Amino acid sequence: MEGEMDVDAPDNRGTKRPVEDPDVSQPSQPKRIKALDPDVVNKIAAGEIIVAPMHALKELIENAVDAGSTSIEVLVKDGGLKLLQITDNGHGIDRDDLPILCERFTTSKLKAFEDLTSIGTYGFRGEALASISHIAHLTVTTKTAGSSCAWRAHYGDGKLVPAKPGQPAAPKATAGRGGTQITVEDLFYNIPTRRRAFRSASEEYAKILDVVGRYAVHCSGVAFSCRKHGDSGVSVSTPSSANTIDRIRQIHGSAVANEVVEFEVSDNKLGFRASGLATNANYHVKKTTILLFINHRAVESTAIKRAVEQTYSAFLPKGGHPFVYLDLEIEPSRVDVNVHPTKREVNFLNEDEITEMVCDEIRSKLAQVDSSRVFLTQSLLPGVPTIETLQSPSKDGTSGEKAAATPKTPATAKRPYENNLVRTDSKVRKITSMLTSAPISSPSHPGTSTEPGIPPPSILDDGLQYETIDRQPLRIALTSVKNLRSSVRATMHNTLTEMFASHTYVGLVDERRRLAAIQSGVKLYLVDYGLACNEFFYQIGLTDFGNFGVIRLDPPPKLVDLLQIAVDAEMQEQGSGNDDDAASILTNAAELISRTLVERREMLDEYFSMKVSEAGELLTIPLLLKGYVPSLGKLPRFLLRLGPYVDWTGEEECFRTFLRELAAFYTPEQLPVPASQASKDAPANPAAEAGQGANEGNPGGSVTEDEDPMIQARRVQMMRMLEYAVFPALRARLVATSRMLKGVVEVADLKGLYRVFERC
Structure with a gap:
């Protein structure tokens, strides 16, 4: 059957060519590597740089502007494929530089690779004219201020070529004005596949006009004109004296x-x-x-x-x-x-x-x-016209009564279905702003009251003072940090990330279980903001590594004192308050952790903005997000966990474990149930009330009738920070990972609710 197919196939076009002199008895040998012909190399390079006529023109315009031109004229034929000519009045090209003008990597703007860090000109690699000369017929006519005549040179494949066969290839003296005129003819003449890919000359001419228009708007003091070959009028014309707005006009x-x-x-x-x-x-x-x-x-x-x-x-x-x-x-x-x-x-x-x-x-x-802006609004009040025009007063002081007297009916628009309406602006008035709330006094601002939904002045600066320093940001190129960032991107969940990036914050639901409601599209979600913040602050630690802000502690506490507080709390939770051996072990561990932090204070300061003095005082802790203050009550536990839970031996593991502990410290704490809510939910049995008071050692489980003012102030502060600092930052910067799926639950779908009500 296979032989018959070979006989019946009259045309072998499109099939793979056999290897020269095939020998079935001998195994196939690997093909040898050979250097490409320089002509092939140059054409490949030219195809990368000059993709279309607009790219060739862009390079030529940038060279003309670099030459100090105040007038640039562009002439185009067949969308630039037949002719592309640019004439400027710049300082021109010296006669002695013309032989190497179109050779690759020849430039007057770059000498060493380090010059790329301070380059301020357009073209700098010396590839544009060389690439054009390999795929088109290039002619350059130029005259400098010190030259008595202009010089014309023809180029092909990067070298000087004669204008006609038999003539010398050297530049020829000719009449001309100061500046340079570059003529590109028959672009892609030797690459027929690329030339056939262009659909129409008018489409390429439109792209050329876009390039000319961009530079005409930007380059103040330079006159631009562009026209088609054979047309008397110009498509683009801007005088050199025009300002930016006139150029846009x-x-x-x-x-x-x-x-x-x-x-x-x-x-x-x-x-x-x-x-x-x-x-x-x-x-x-x-x-x-x-x-x-x-x-x-x-x-x-x-x-x-x-x-x-x-x-x-x-x-x-x-x-x-x-x-x-x-x-x-x-x-x-x-x-x-x-x-x-x-x-x-x-x-x-x-x-x-x-x-x-x-x-x-x-x-x-x-x-x-x-x-x-002018809007049309419909009023539901009796005795008021159904449609009225709202507009700002005019310059002469009139209020636009004439326009209101003769309203215009708006154009008929397709009415959207209600189940597709989405609240898109988080700044509009919320329903919570219509609810009355008792004033809550804050220790830092006595007597101030907050109304849900309406941000008071300095909403995130509650007793805080920020200052800006002149320290330049560090450029971190550590392989360990790059690997940690890559591991986060590898676990990215696209759908969840898009949901957080387009969400609208609805409100805080439960401070004890750390639940908040957000809306994305037409769906309502409950989010475990503790889990989301833990991942978010870890990512901030990676992206801003070495460039954190600082929170100054004044007066600075001693590490030993903070660690001792954590030790006492640990023993109390474990019920080993009278165990001398356990107390001795934890105290020794605290002293060891204090010495470790003092010994590594330079690294902590450089990478994590955590300053520790030689005397063992904690001067600063890192600031990860402006407008958000972590619970300083968690600081002793955070320092204690830096001992057993941070791997100080390996670089990558050290960074990962430290940033995980830092993220845990920054994660919002669980707050007790509000006293008003607890009184409503309290059981009638006094014994049950006593049992409810000790809620598994959780500080959020104990509720008293009169709530601690500090906890009350922290609750108000947490509501503000979540709405105006944390969730806007989550929307802008969070890369949601797969582990966050367990912390997001869909609770309502507007379209689904409409289907339910339709069946009722």
Whole structure:
């Protein structure tokens, strides 16, 4: 049968070619490794850097701007595949540099690899012109200020070639103006597969206009123009004197330029300065447009785009997207510009923190101008018009009565089903704000009252004072820390992570069992926030390793005293208060732990911001989350567990076990049942009441009629910290792992409830 198939197959195209001189009797030998031909190498490299005409143009524009040009003209034919010409008035190229202009890795902007840490120009690797010359016919005409004439040179495969057969390949003198004109013809002429992949010239021309438009908006003081070959008019034209808003108006239209707000933010500690323009809530389109420049280089960032879209989700209607121009300047030593062949992406330090600060600034600007929006509302009060227009007073002081007198009926929209409605904004008024609550006095702020759902001023600064220091963040490159971070990512649960990332905090359910309610989508969940916080603070320990804040203890307690408190509590819980041997063993262990912490105080200070003096005093403990204060009553037990539960011998195990104990210390403690609730749930039998008082040694089990003011204040503080510090941080940073599944229970589904009521 197999032989018949071989005979009947007339065409062997698409089948694997046999090895030369096959010999069935001898075993197959491995193929020898050979060096590729330099021409093949250069074409592969060119294909990585020049993917489309827009990439070639981007490289040429950046070179022209680096040359000090104030005018850049672009001419395009057939989407750049037939002709792509860029003319500038920069300082030009010297005649002696033309022979090596298109050789690989020739540049005037880089000498040593270390220069990449301080590079401030666009092109720096010397690959753009070389790559273009291997896949197109390249002509360069240039004239410097000190030259009496211009010079024209033709290039092929990185070397000078004659303009016509038989002529010399050396650059030829010609008439020309100051600057450089680069002409790229027949792009991808020797790579037919790549050339056939382009669908239409108009689509490639649109991409070219996008590149020109981005740099035309950003490069102030430079005039840009772009037109098709044979057209009398230009597609893009911006004068050199135009400001940024005028450039946006000419490139993207007046609808965008009239609705932009300016923002600016900087931080010397993170080494960055950001400025730009963003549209307000009156403008929205179907697709987000972000002009992102990092150190004046047009790049793309999915993380920044996602963060900006989330910022605008609270201001724009569903399906609406903004326009944002962001100019981000970062210290060159913090940026790795050499991570992408086309330099489309860059990596920089503290990306999450910088992105968050930029989005916070945009959010604050949007909130300031949000009062100018126009809404249509329907009133249910008798005697009031059914539809009225609400708008802010005009500049002349009128209140818009004319508009209210002739209301316009809004356009008919598809009404969403009630079972698909989702509460999306955690800042809107909650139902708990309508409930009356007795004022609760705090020891640090006597007489202050809190109303659930309405955050009072300085909600998280209850007696706390924060200060910023000038210490530069450490760049941790320890293999052990990287391995621990990888192990967390390996156990990531995608669905659970997305649920926490999109959740809305509903409220605290049970302080003793540490349960809170959150909403994600149309579902309501009960979350064991003790388990979630334990994993979250461990992850913070890994991500912020070596860069924690500090909580100063004033006056600083002695380690021996704190450990003795933990020893006494341990003996009391075990019921061995009169056992002298057990007391001696625990006391010796406490002294050993104190000596160990004093001996390793330098490592504790450098990696964990835990300062211990030579005299054995605890000066500071790490601050993992601003606005959250751990229970200092757990501090003695935390120090005692650093002895038997931390492996001080191996680096990776030491870090893992210490951070686990630190996370346990930071995990919110169980609080007693409130006195009012306990009185309602108390049994009628006095003997049962006595039995209920001792609840398995759990401090949350004993409830008195008059609750301790310290516990009462801690309860109020815990409610604030969970809502305004912990759960927002969980939403922004938590990588939910599989072990957290046992701490999340779905209790309600809006669609399921509607189905239940439909059957009733």
